[in-house]
Amino acid sequence: MAQQNNKLKVDIYVPLDACACEWDKFMNRVFEAITPFIKYIKYDTKNLNSDEARNLNLHGNCIVVDGQRKFTAAYLLKKELPNILREKGII
Numbered sequence: 174m175a176q177q178n179n180k181l182k183v184d185i186y187v188p189l190d191a192c193a194c195e196w197d198k199f200m201n202r203v204f205e206a207i208t209p210f211i212k213y214i215k216y217d218t219k220n221l222n223s224d225e226a227r228n229l230n231l232h233g234n235c236i237v238v239d240g241q242r243k244f245t246a247a248y249l250l251k252k253e254l255p256n257i258l259r260e261k262g263i264i
Contacts, residue, residue, distance in 0.1 A: 180215040181263055183207060184237045186229075189220040199234045202247035210254060213263045 185203055187196035200218075207214050221231060229237060236244040238257060244250040258264045 179263060180213055181210075181258060181261060182239050183214050183216040184240070185216060185218045186221045186226050186231050186235045186237065187218065188222055188234075189218070190222055196234055199247065203236060203250065206247045206251035206254060210258060210264070213258055 185200065187199060207216060219225065221234065226235075229243070231237075231243070233245060236247070236250050238244070238250075239261075242253075242257070244253070255264070
């Protein structure tokens with residue numbers, strides 16, 4: 174079983190200070206993508222309107238994997254997630 178420190182870090186950036194109706198569909202699609210691998214992932218939801226997001230040069234709903242790879246669409250994450258987990262030796 175994967176240990177806490179051997180999990181893929183996934184940060185989901187959405188405008189938390191806006192109405193949830195602005196980003197709820199995006200979150201649903203992200204969770205559809207990560208749920209099959211949830212035991213290998215440590216996720217966090219962060220505010221798109223934050224200094225951290227500005228430092229990462231994010232301008233819209235986005236998923237950041239291990240602080241490096243950016244995905245602006247959940248279907249792209251869903252497509253690449255198994256490969257990323259294999260590359261990292263997690264699965």
